[in-house]
Amino acid sequence: MDYPAVGDWVLASFYDDNTLAIIHEILPRKSLLKRKTPGKKVDFQLIAANIDVAFIVQSLNENFNLRRLERYLVMVNEASIQPVVLLSKSDLLDDAEIAIRIAEIQSIAPQVEVLPLSSENGSGLDSINVMMQPGQTYCLLGSSGVGKTTLLNTLIGKEKYTTKTVSSKESKGRHATTHRQLIRLDSGAMIVDTPGMRELGNFSAAKGVEETFSEITALSKQCRFSDCSHVGEKGCAVLAAVEQGTLPADRYENYLKMTRESAFNEMSYFEKRKKDKQFAKHCKSVMKQKNRK
Structure with missing residues (x-):
């Protein structure tokens, strides 16, 4: 955990027209999002540092899973980060069905804000834009195929990152994001996009x-x-x-x-x-x- 993670503030020296940098020190972190390394190896994997708000994205189709949501909430709460649940693809259900899903989440996490959204028809996106404040750092968490990359493109305002469809055979998403990256939005807010997580182990939590x-x-x-x-x-x-x-x-x-x-x-x-x-x-x-x- 002594190595830099996405979202870290560091002291660094730049050389050769900023093509080379040497990191001398990582500044104290206010939060550190981590999980168990996937597979049998028992070690920490750093996801992101200095996150203020974690957007936990679940889609309102086969991906919706309260038990998986609890795992994400444990990881986020352990890091003392504010969680917000985003229910993507809200255009697939009617208002009554969406209300049932929201009630199910609030029954296990009554203090957590839940926002339905659709990148297809634009509903709910204004609320997310209003929520994201300049100087604050956010991150997108969720399984592959829930719409994180599509949401990111919508927040940026252009199709900058590639999206992939959900496998019709297994109903599993395919990774569109392959690495973590921090993106500065025009509003001054910063957001970290993360690859989809099929395995989410916690320890020291x-x-x-x-x-x-x-x-x-x-x-x-x-x-x-x-x-x-x-x-x-x-x-x-x-x-x-x-x-x-x-x-x-x-x-x-x-x-x-x-x-x-x-x-x-x-x-x-x-x-x-x-x-x-x-x-x-x-x-x-x-x-x-x-x-x-």
Whole structure:
């Protein structure tokens, strides 16, 4: 995490008509958006730094998924970034269906603003433009095919970036954006476009989980045991809420899954760091012995 990320402010020297630069220092970050590296490797992958508002984009078709949205909210809340949910392709549903989707999101994230939009007919775009303030940095998060690149082109005002269609066979988007980049808009706001994320693992995300599942956090304070795991203990207020139907079972299961995943990845990461340090220490000792001979 000592390396620069998109959105970092740095002290740098430029040479040869600005064709070469040397970064001397990264200035303190006010936020850092990160996730687990995709695949089996347990490490951090930096997504962007110094983000003020994260636009989490879900399309109002097959892509709409509350459990996936919870994962994005954990990542964003962990970084203390303001989340805003954008529901793209609103032209595909009528107002009543859109209202149902918004209510579903507000049932799990009542404090988060939700805006439906359509790059096809332009609805909702004015609200996003008004929201984006000069000097503030925003980012677009979401799976491939939800319309992030189309929205970016609309905000820029021209077809600058290539878009790709959703696969009709698998209903999965294909990556139009292949790398992260920061773009300065004419309004003075800055926006970071990110590649679509099919794998979104979190670790060291206890704060993000606590904020995203705030009602479970509140219920846990009513459990009989302070170290309740909310799995099989007697007097567990969380399990009681699931049994009574006041806490949806799929939300509860996602909470357990993400809590375990975050703890396991964190333990694995620090175990790896410990072994790396021990190995480095061993190598240093061997080299010292060799030099003595």
